[in-house]
Amino acid sequence: MSHARRGIAASARAQSTRSLALLSLPLLLIAVLAGCGGHPEPAAVPVAGAQAPPPQAEYRLQVGDELNLMVVGQPDFSRIVKVRPDGWLSAPGAGEIEASGRTVAEVTEEVRTNLRRLIRHPEVSVMLTTYAPLQVYVFGEVKSPGAHPYVQNMTALHAVGAAAGPLNTGRLSGAVVLRRTGPNALDVYPVDLDQTIDGEAAARDLYLQPNDVIFVPRTLIADLNLFVDKFIRQNIAPFTAYITGWQALHVNELSWRVRTSE
Numbered sequence: 001m002s003h004a005r006r007g008i009a010a011s012a013r014a015q016s017t018r019s020l021a022l023l024s025l026p027l028l029l030i031a032v033l034a035g036c037g038g039h040p041e042p043a044a045v046p047v048a049g050a051q052a053p054p055p056q057a058e059y060r061l062q063v064g065d066e067l068n069l070m071v072v073g074q075p076d077f078s079r080i081v082k083v084r085p086d087g088w089l090s091a092p093g094a095g096e097i098e099a100s101g102r103t104v105a106e107v108t109e110e111v112r113t114n115l116r117r118l119i120r121h122p123e124v125s126v127m128l129t130t131y132a133p134l135q136v137y138v139f140g141e142v143k144s145p146g147a148h149p150y151v152q153n154m155t156a157l158h159a160v161g162a163a164a165g166p167l168n169t170g171r172l173s174g175a176v177v178l179r180r181t182g183p184n185a186l187d188v189y190p191v192d193l194d195q196t197i198d199g200e201a202a203a204r205d206l207y208l209q210p211n212d213v214i215f216v217p218r219t220l221i222a223d224l225n226l227f228v229d230k231f232i233r234q235n236i237a238p239f240t241a242y243i244t245g246w247q248a249l250h251v252n253e254l255s256w257r258v259r260t261s262e
Contacts, residue, residue, distance in 0.1 A: 211245025
């Protein structure tokens, strides 16, 4: 066989392998989710070659979470409250508290500070009693865009598989992950999922966190900062009441950092 024919055959085998990998993505997620039974903390999903999962970040509250507010010796100021769709909660005596995107410790401190107007030395305890359902969101050129259940150690590639895989028009090499890190702060991760599938750079696949947004573009994104600003304004901000973990996002105060998945 000539060098040219061998090269064509090798290229065909590589393309066939990549096609099989794409077809297997939804099947992989079906198997993973079937073993979860709908519970938010299923067994870990092994990812060959991907970077090790980062240490678990401190949980940030989201809409639907329930908190038990307790003030020692003050039963009138103690009750169970839920984070409302606008991202706030009502704390007796402490008033309206912004909760979505903040930690339990941050909310506790604000409740304590506000209660000092009524109680000299308030002893405040806040416990998270019920979690809202954990999800990730996949948008862009995928077959089933929208919210999908989050599973432990889920990666960006798994999320695309949960969305039934990319459309023929999707550019996996230009995928982007948006992660809310505070009330008005984001981390932005460009992720080359084409190289991950081909096995050239599996470590570039990114382990996700609940409420991450994954976007698969039609073409490569030339200006990432311009894309983030436009995407948030057009696709996130108008629908924050329906996108868990992204409520109460103030677009005009938004800031973000472009990070690497390596």
